Amino acid sequence: xxxxxxxxxxxxxxxxxxxxxxxxxxxxxxxxxxxxxxxxxxxxxxxxxxxxxxxxxxxxxxxxxxxxxxxxxxxxxxxxxxxxxxxxxxxxxxxxxxxxxxxxxxxxxxxxxxxxxxxxxxxxxxxxxxxxxxxxxxxxxxxxxxxxxxxxxxxxxxxxxxxxxxxxxxxxxxxxxxxxxxxxxxxxxxxxxxxxxxxxxxxxxxxxxxxxxxxxxxxxxxxxxxxxxxxxxxxxxxxxxxxxxxxxxxxxxxxxxxxxxxxxxxxxxxxxxxxxxxxxxxxxxxxxxxxxxxxxxxxxxxxxxxxxxxxxxxxxxxxxxxxxxxxxxxxxxxxxxxxxxxxxxxxxxxxxxxxxxxxxxxxxxxxxxxxxxxxxxxxxxxxxxxxxxxxxxxxxxxxxxxxxxxxxxxxxxxxxxxxxxxxxxxxxxxxxxxxxxxxxxxxxxxxxxxxxxxxxxxxxxxxxxxxxxxxxxxxxxxxxxxxxxxxxxxxxxxxxxxxxxxxxxxxxxxxxxxxxxxxxxxxxxxxxxxxxxxxxxxxxxxxxxxxxxxxxxxxxxxxxxxxxxxxxxxxxxxxxxxxxxxxxxxxxxxxxxxxxxxxxxxxxxxxxxxxxxxxxxxxxxxxxxxxxxxxxxxxxxxxxxxxxxxxxxxxxxxxxxxxxxxxxxxxxxxxxxxxxxxxxxxxxxxxxxxxxxxxxxxxxxxxxxxxxxxxxxxxxxxxxxxxxxxxxxxxxxxxxxxxxxxxxxxxxxxxxxxxxxxxxxxxxxxxxxxxxxxxxxxx
Numbered sequence: 011x012x013x014x015x016x017x018x019x020x021x022x023x024x025x026x027x028x029x030x031x032x033x034x035x036x037x038x039x040x041x042x043x044x045x046x047x048x049x050x051x052x053x054x055x056x057x058x059x060x061x062x063x064x065x066x067x068x069x070x071x072x073x074x075x076x077x078x079x080x081x082x083x084x085x086x087x088x089x090x091x092x093x094x095x096x097x098x099x100x101x102x103x104x105x106x107x108x109x110x111x112x113x114x115x116x117x118x119x120x121x122x123x124x125x126x127x128x129x130x131x132x133x134x135x136x137x138x139x140x141x142x143x144x145x146x147x148x149x150x151x152x153x154x155x156x157x158x159x160x161x162x163x164x165x166x167x168x169x170x171x172x173x174x175x176x177x178x179x180x181x182x183x184x185x186x187x188x189x190x191x192x193x194x195x196x197x198x199x200x201x202x203x204x205x206x207x208x209x210x211x212x213x214x215x216x217x218x219x220x221x222x223x224x225x226x227x228x229x230x231x232x233x234x235x236x237x238x239x240x241x242x243x244x245x246x247x248x249x250x251x252x253x254x255x256x257x258x259x260x261x262x263x264x265x266x267x268x269x270x271x272x273x274x275x276x277x278x279x280x281x282x283x284x285x286x287x288x289x290x291x292x293x294x295x296x297x298x299x300x301x302x303x304x305x306x307x308x309x310x311x312x313x314x315x316x317x318x319x320x321x322x323x324x325x326x327x328x329x330x331x332x333x334x335x336x337x338x339x340x341x342x343x344x345x346x347x348x349x350x351x352x353x354x355x356x357x358x359x360x361x362x363x364x365x366x367x368x369x370x371x372x373x374x375x376x377x378x379x380x381x382x383x384x385x386x387x388x389x390x391x392x393x394x395x396x397x398x399x400x401x402x403x404x405x406x407x408x409x410x411x412x413x414x415x416x417x418x419x420x421x422x423x424x425x426x427x428x429x430x431x432x433x434x435x436x437x438x439x440x441x442x443x444x445x446x447x448x449x450x451x452x453x454x455x456x457x458x459x460x461x462x463x464x465x466x467x468x469x470x471x472x473x474x475x476x477x478x479x480x481x482x483x484x485x486x487x488x489x490x491x492x493x494x495x496x497x498x499x500x501x502x503x504x505x506x507x508x509x510x511x512x513x514x515x516x517x518x519x520x521x522x523x524x525x526x527x528x529x530x531x532x533x534x535x536x537x538x539x540x541x542x543x544x545x546x547x548x549x550x551x552x553x554x555x556x557x558x559x560x561x562x563x564x565x566x567x568x569x570x571x572x573x574x575x576x577x578x579x580x581x582x583x584x585x586x587x588x589x590x591x592x593x594x595x596x597x598x599x600x601x602x603x604x605x606x607x608x609x610x611x612x613x614x615x616x617x618x619x620x621x622x623x624x625x626x627x628x629x630x631x632x633x634x635x636x637x638x639x640x641x642x643x644x645x646x647x648x649x650x651x652x653x654x655x656x657x658x659x660x661x662x663x664x665x666x667x668x669x670x671x672x673x674x675x676x677x678x679x680x681x682x683x684x685x686x687x688x689x690x691x692x693x694x695x696x697x698x699x700x701x702x703x704x705x706x707x708x709x710x711x712x713x714x715x716x717x718x719x720x721x722x723x724x725x726x727x728x729x730x731x732x733x734x735x736x737x738x739x740x741x742x743x744x745x746x747x748x749x750x751x752x753x754x755x756x757x758x759x760x761x762x763x764x765x766x767x768x769x770x771x772x773x774x775x776x777x778x779x780x781x782x783x784x785x786x787x788x789x
Contacts, residue, residue: 381403499521690712
């Protein structure tokens with residue numbers, strides 16, 4: 011200890027040390043810098059830790075398992091300039107005595123379980139820290155502060171540069187005094203519960219480079235005062251309730267590189283000046299109410315890599331100048347009112363990886379030059395008015411039918427499930443055949459009529475009692491399958507072939523003589539409602555076509571037997587993958603499944619001629635194919651609304667725990683009932699807790715449990731298989747999981763009028779996915 015008594019610096023960082031911090035460390039009076047970060051120390055700090063450490067200037071204890079309170083006596087280490095206690099398990103209040111550390115430069119307390127000391131709602135810590143005249147950096151994020159920013163926030167040191175308090179349950183409005191912090195560089199208040207508008211006083215933040223206010227409840231409009239932020243680099247106010255228009259002067263902030271205004275209520279057109287930002291890297295405007303056309307000046311965004319303008323009301327043509335965006339990686343113009351053709355210049359964007367033009371009125375053909383887009387891995391031009399041949403080379407060899415579905419007259423390779431394209435010689439041959447038919451047909455017509463009448467009469471006399479295929483004839487893509495073939499294929503509907511049991515029947519695995527595997531849903535006709543269930547599925551599935559709906563091959567029916575022959579899903583149900591010990595899904599797999607189900611519901615609610623309500627959405631009714639693509643199944647109690655209806659009544663109850671309040675109490679069903687069930691299922695996917703789990707009683711529900719934990723204790727409710735604290739992308743994944751939970755809560759609100767719709771939910775999840783993918787790609 012003789013040598014240690016003169017020690018000025020002790021650095022034991024990253025040494026895998028554990029246990030309580032040795033007491034002798036706090037008795038070295040000469041020590042100035044103590045670094046014990048990134049070890050496995052646990053236990054609490056001694057109440058009198060600064061009794062001896064009078065010379066301590068830097069305290070680094072980050073990344074351990076330390077718990078208990080931060081000692082009030084820490085202020086006795088009066089020379090402290092840096093305190094780093096982040097990523098521990100400290101609890102209790104943040105002591106106001108920190109304000110006595112007059113030389114404090116950096117305070118990092120993020121990722122703990124700390125609260126504010128004040129008994130009022132105001133976060134008194136900021137008032138006390140106003141005494142620290144040298145303070146430059148405050149990090150309080152991801153603590154359950156659950157308070158209001160006081161007006162005294164503006165009294166912080168004029169040297170303050172960084173304030174991080176995101177994900178901390180902060181409520182109320184941003185105080186106008188924020189404008190006093192003239193040297194502030196980064197302000198992160200995102201993922202809180204802030205309300206009110208962005209104060210006009212932000213014009214005083216002349217050195218601000220990063221303004222992050224996303225995932226709050228901020229309202230109001232975007233003031234021209236924002237244009238005074240001449241050094242702004244990153245501006246993110248996504249997922250709020252901001253309305254109005256974009257101030258044109260925003261295009262004068264030449265330093266800006268990232269703009270995210272998505273998921274707000276912004277209207278009007280995009281100001282022309284915004285296209286002058288030649289150094290802008292990312293522009294995200296998705297899910298607003300933007301209108302007008304896309305100006306040719308969009309081609310001035312020479313540096314942009316990410317452009318998302320989906321889910322708006324843009325109209326007119328896609329300008330040919332889009333091809334000037336030579337660095338573009340992701341482009342989404344989906345769910346707008348765009349028309350005209352796909353400009354051939356889009357093939358000039360050699361860096362393009364993601365292109366979504368779906369759900370517009372785009373016509374013409376797909377430019378063959380797009381075969382040269384070497385890096386294109388995602389393409390969606392579905393739900394347009396495209397015609398002609400789908401290119402077959404380059405990236406098009408990897409795309410499937412879903413990329414081109416719901417267009418008027420596309421043709422292409424058989425794998426696209428579209429008609430083959432006619433060559434010139436085939437058209438000439440067709441013309442010659444037409445001439446021959448015109449000559450021969452009149453002479454043959456009478457013979458055909460007589461023969462036809464004879465056949466009908468013969469069949470009528472020999473009408474068979476063997477079960478026939480009815481109801482789904484328009485869906486038949488296979489040779490007809492008789493009752494006896496189904497009996498043989500399923501080995502007499504034996505238990506060993508049983509895949510599952512539902513409310514109105516059982517599903518069996520079947521293997522035909524040619525080796526094709528299928529699923530056979532046999533209805534239990536002892537149940538009166540089974541007849542109605544069969545009729546409902548036949549009626550609804552007759553015309554539905556979507557990649558994420560279970561495909562019905564045919565039906566088999568007579569008074570004593572009714573079944574549906576379905577596409578076989580080798581990976582079983584989502585229920586199995588969530589609640590079986592032998593199965594596991596990672597973050598991206600779960601997100602992809604969520605998006606697949608949302609796509610199916612978006613089609614049922616908004617993409618078909620009349621809205622279809624599934625009425626019984628739950629994990630056991632979501633099936634997974636060999637590629638883990640999700641397919642919604644079981645439409646036995648589904649409802650199809652008429653053109654005039656938005657809501658209907660039913661006497662049939664779905665599965666408790668998943669049904670919306672108005673469905674369970676009054677029998678009222680609408681598309682918002684499916685949205686509610688979807689929200690509950692999202693929570694189940696991330697928590698691995700069923701809504702009817704025994705832990706949920708009259709006082710606690712799955713939604714209530716999630717709602718009470720999302721702000722401050724999300725790690726406590728997540729499925730342990732999703733928590734990867736030692737892996738590279740754990741932080742990004744946790745942020746994405748938190749965002750997904752917010753989508754789930756918005757979908758499952760008590761009042762149907764307050765719930766999101768599936769278009770919004772789908773857009774939000776796609777946005778989260780793109781964010782996560784971009785994190786994975788970053789070096």
